[in-house]
Amino acid sequence: MSEQPPLVLVVEDEPDLADLYAAWLGDEYRVLTAYGGQEALDQIDEADDDVDAILLDRRMPGLSGDEVLSAVRERGIDCRVAMVTAVEPDFDILKMGFDDYLVKPVTSDTLRETVDGLLRRGEYDTDVQELFSLTSKKAILETEKSATELADNEEYQNLTERIEELRAKADNSLEAVTEDDDFERLFSEFDVEE
Structure with a gap:
């Protein structure tokens, strides 16, 4: 019995666009569509915590x-979320619990790459997931805001500091592995011949 492909929920109030996204993703993933917010929550409840990623319109x-x-x-639903929206990002995104943010229009390749990235992030520990999410928010704001606006925003400065903390923690973890363990020995269990 093979494992099922990941389940992606597309939430978009424009049915044609939701169906298009679903068609783009349908070859690689199981896809549910919801044409509104309440329908999305109903779909999540019916999926019984089986949703791996959500593509979510803001407006x-x-x-x-x-x-x-x-x-x-x-x-407490453990899934990755990308906002796919026509709403230009502002500093309010810093308080939102999404993992990625795409501004419409999006291409099929961009949508697939985003879902692939979301699913990969789900495999990492929470600190690495947070690092990816915060780095994404930082990149979004840096493309939308001037250097002065960024420098004057305390939340953005806090974001930058948190990213540096998480990077330092990841670097220290990697150093500990490389100093204390022999990579060949560490990964030898994966090289077992069948």
């Missing part, structure tokens, strides 16, 4: 993407 009537994201995080 939707009724329950917004921001509200869906908050509900997902409050429920």
